[in-house]
Amino acid sequence: MNRLTDELHVRWHGHACFSLDNGYAVIVMDPYRPDMIGYPEFHVPAHAMLASHHHEDHDYPPSVRFLPPPADGWLQEITTGRNWPADPSCWSYRRVMTAHDDQGGQKRGKNTVHILHSAGLTVVHLGDLGHLLTTEQVEAIGSPDLLLIPVGGFYTLDAGQAIEVINQLKPRNIAPMHYQIGYGNMPISSVDSFLRLAAETWQIEDLRGPQLNLTTEASGQCFVFQYE
Numbered sequence: 001m002n003r004l005t006d007e008l009h010v011r012w013h014g015h016a017c018f019s020l021d022n023g024y025a026v027i028v029m030d031p032y033r034p035d036m037i038g039y040p041e042f043h044v045p046a047h048a049m050l051a052s053h054h055h056e057d058h059d060y061p062p063s064v065r066f067l068p069p070p071a072d073g074w075l076q077e078i079t080t081g082r083n084w085p086a087d088p089s090c091w092s093y094r095r096v097m098t099a100h101d102d103q104g105g106q107k108r109g110k111n112t113v114h115i116l117h118s119a120g121l122t123v124v125h126l127g128d129l130g131h132l133l134t135t136e137q138v139e140a141i142g143s144p145d146l147l148l149i150p151v152g153g154f155y156t157l158d159a160g161q162a163i164e165v166i167n168q169l170k171p172r173n174i175a176p177m178h179y180q181i182g183y184g185n186m187p188i189s190s191v192d193s194f195l196r197l198a199a200e201t202w203q204i205e206d207l208r209g210p211q212l213n214l215t216t217e218a219s220g221q222c223f224v225f226q227y228e
Contacts, residue, residue: 006119006120006215006216007119007121007213007214007215008020008021008022008118008119008121008123008213008214009021009022009023009211009212009213009214010123010146010175010211010212010213010214011210011211011212012175012177012210012211012225012227013028013031013042013044013210013227014032014039014042014181014183014227015030015032015037015039015057015058015177015178016029016030016032016052016057016058016125016127016128016148016150016177016178017029017030017031017032017044017063018030018125018148018177019044019046020116020118020123022091022118022119023119024091025047025048025091026045026046026047026048026067027046027047027048027049027050027091027116028044028046028048028049028050028064029049029050029051029052029114029125029148030050030051030052030058030059030125030127031044031049031051031058031059031060031061031063031064032056032057032058032060032063033056033057033060033062033063034063036056036057036060037057037183037184037186038183038184038185038186039183039184040183041063042063043063043064043065044063044064044065045064045065045067046064046065046066046067047066047067047068048066049061049064049066050112050114050125051112052111052112052113052114052125052126052127052128053110053111053112053127053128055128058127058128091116091117091118092116092117092118093114093115093116093117094114094115094140095112095113095114095115096112096113096115096137096140096141097110097111097112097113098110098111098112098113098126098127098129098130098131098133098137099111099129099130099131111126111127111128111129111130112127113125113126113127113129113137113141114127115141115142115144120216121145121146121214121215121216122142122144122145122146123144123145123146123148123214124141124142124144124146124147124148124169124171125148126147126148126149126150126157126165127150128150128155128156128178129149129150129156129157129165130155130156130157131157131161132161132164132165132168133165133168133169138168138169141169142169143169143170143171143172144169144171144172145171145172145173145214145216145218146171146172146173146174146175146214146218146223147166147169147171147173147174147175148175148177149162149165149166149174149175149176149177150162150176150177150178150179151176151177151178151179151189151191151193151194152178152179152180152186152188152189152190152191153188153189154186154187154188154189155178155186155188156178156188158189158193159189159193159194159196159197160197162176162194163194163197163198166198172218172219172220173214173218173219173220173221173222173223174198174202174221174222174223175212175222175223175224175225176191176194176195176198176222176224177225179191179194181227191224195222195224198222199222202220202221202222203220203221203222204222204224205221205222205223205224206224206226207223207224207225207226208226209225209226209228210225210226210227210228211225212225
């Protein structure tokens with residue numbers, strides 16, 4: 001067994017794909033089909049995978065190199081989308097159902113918000129959220145240490161809506177995702193508009209790389225990952 005750490009290693013793989021490593025097990029969220037959106041081919045090493053919805057730009061297992069599961073078997077529940085046992089020394093997991101659009105899912109279907117906790121830290125991945133949250137959804141999600149939020153618009157929240165959702169959830173730190181970085185021709189905006197708005201409240205932290213070592217000391221930061 002790997003040594004558990006007091007931090008989470010968060011890595012961006014482009015689009016809305018992130019992996020979280022707590023020193024024991026790696027979880028990947030929303031791996032995509034590269035040729036669908038114009039990114040280079042990639043393979044994320046991970047023990048388990050989560051997908052916010054079943055479009056192939058968010059749910060593509062061939063982009064994951066699955067690692068052997070830990071011997072105690074606690075990871076098996078995640079493969080079927082059920083919550084796994086909440087061992088505080090490993091991972092605990094919740095999910096909240098939302099919609100991919102502002103019409104209750106009638107246009108693009110449902111969307112799952114994933115809430116993961118380990119090493120004293122909570123990370124929320126909003127997937128392809130397409131609307132402001134209800135009071136019930138805000139209470140169910142809570143205020144995370146790191147909020148991974150789509151900002152590119154068209155399929156998801158745009159920059160202004162993302163700021164509204166951030167104000168609803170009041171996270172300690174934020175990181176934008178699902179925006180145009182020059183690959184493919186998806187009709188989504190760059191991160192620039194969002195960063196101009198976020199800079200009014202948050203300290204913009206250009207990571208200059210794809211990885212963040214998140215600790216409980218981090219607060220008030222807007223982390224901007226760089227794709228590699």
